[in-house]
Each structure stands twice: as C-alpha cells, then as structure tokens.
Amino acid sequence: MGKTKVAVTIDAATIIKIDRLVNAKVFANRSQAIQEALYEKIERIEHNRLAEECAKLDAVEERQLAEEGMNREIDAWPEY
Template identity: 50%
Template sequence: MAASKIAITIDDKILKQIDILVKSKYFKNRSKAIQEAVTEKLVRLGKTRLAQECAKLDPKLEQSIAEEGFSVEMEEWPEY
C-alpha cells in the first residue's frame, strides 16, 4: 500500500494521549495511531451514510417490491 507523508496540527492534549499509547506499545508510533484513528472514523462515517440513505427508504414500498411476484412463485414451489 502506498503511503504519503503529511503534516498535521493536533491539540497538545490529544498528542499527549497518543504519546502515552505509543509509549505503552499500544501503537508502534504516532503515525500508526493517527492512521488507525482516521481509518476508524472513515468507516464510521461510511456506516452513518448507509444508515442515512436507508432511512430515506419507504418500508412499505420496499416490502411490496420484495414480495412482487412472490405469490406466483409460491404456487410453483413443491409442498413439503
């Protein structure tokens, strides 16, 4: 995976917390800690976006679309 070097500005309190985690060997270094935090945030935002889009759906319409043609299929299925 290609990586790019960037410069960031970060609050001193946050940096101290990161340094504690690095010193305790929770993270290999500051870069890994920040990279993991950003990745986690992006994943959460992605899930939030999915939830927002799903909330726009009309449950009754989606149910009717899902069941469309289902009664015909039921007649074709063998009985158990």
C-alpha cells in the same frame, strides 16, 4: 497501496494521549495511532451515509416489493 507522508498540526493534549497509547503498546507509533483513527472515522462516516440513505426508503413499499418477489419465487418452488 503506497503511503504518502502528510504533515498535520495536532494540539498538545491530543499528542500526550497518543503518546500514552504508544507507551502502553496499544499502537507501535504515533503514525499508526493517527492512521487507525482516520480509518475508523472514515468508516463511521461511510456507515452513517449508508444509514441515512436507508432511512430515506419507504419501509412499507420495500416490504411490498420484497413480498411481491417472494410470491413469484414461491410459485416456482417444487412441491415437497
């Protein structure tokens, strides 16, 4: 996918930290540092959203559904 140039305003203290990471060769440049930070943050947000949705599930009901399906499958398994 292509990239789009975006202008952002970042406080001086954060720029100093980014520049230290670039100078330490952790990142090739400021853009890479900021891009990777954004990717990581987005991944964390998406992961948290999934965890929040999973927390809404009823564990007892989910276990019953899983066991119900397993019981049907076990009956179809060949005898050893």
